[in-house]
Amino acid sequence: MKYAIPFADFHLEFQHLESEIMPAVREFFSRGSYVLGENVAAFEKEFAEACCRRYAIGVGSGTEALHLSLRASGIGAGAEVITVPNTAAATALAIAASGAKPVFCDVDPATLTLDPGKLTAAIGPATRAIIPVHLYGQPCDMDPILEIARKNRLAVIEDACQSHGAKYRDKQTGSLGSLGCFSFYPTKNLGAYGDAGMIVTDEPKLHESLRLLRNLGQTDRYHHAVKGLNSRLDEMQAVLLRIKLKHLEDWNEKRRALAEIYTAELSKSAVQVPSAPPHTKPAFHLYTIRTKRRDDLMAYLATKGIQTLIHYPIPLHRQQAFADLQLPEGSFPVAEQSAREILSLPLHPFLNQDSVRFIASEIRNFYR
């Protein structure tokens, strides 16, 4: 189906960037350095600076950023890692890939991010790390999470795959835990033209370990110190991401402005708008409303040419891939309830304000 207002519009973005991208791509091809070249190194430096961290390590995807972060933290078979059930499957799949067992903790009903009040109960003798997810670009309540982690000597690895540029108490998400993991999947606030990811940290040991792990464990060519894998950030993606990084702040501001219009237009309607605690500055990767009549609203908006999506329809403990965890329906009531009510509306830097007003008015029409 072709929508008058699609959820994302890469075509518009490319039009906007074409004059910057094409000369850079031509230069990239003429240079002939395709793996771990100077653009990866430069992008790592620039991205670390943007995150207010000492180091950044480019990797193949957000999933691998999480997986390698766990391995660099010494976490594998026998360990448990806590995360939330209402996230991209990649978060829990990365835990499984490391050999550890994902343990889920329910979320706060207002923000749909990890509920610090439920965290202690999820910690057991095998727990080694917590992966809070800044879902939809909304920063988790990090202070109590970090405090509980400190008391229990647990690593905190942030899943910042949806929160490039979001802030918690004036600090960048991704700069609060021992490691911050980012995805540059094309739809993310900072998106590549394919798959790519990044890990940021301040700790030299983790940095060194991650540099080996992402590149087959090589210290020097053909000398393998650890059992690493091939998870390098492509040089060409780095060329393109360097261009897009310069626009990130501006694009995030555009997202925030559009989100503000949605909230103003919908706050007195029948739908529940996202709530951002005052000490956070969300990145609005997604603008996700809640309503008991979600499926009907989604169908109605489709008839008006408006594409909406559900992030995410099935909580991870109810996915077949995690059937081995034997977690029945009812295990995480807040996440389960939200999965039936959430609906993400179109929101990207190239969406115009009139479209947002039109979408909001159609939502109000639906409830009339």
Ligand SMILES: *Cc1c(COP(=O)(O)O)cnc(C)c1O
């Ligand atoms: C996108 C995403 C990932 C995975 O990133 P990929 O680059 O697609 O592997 C992990 N966690 C969250 C919350 C995401 O949104």
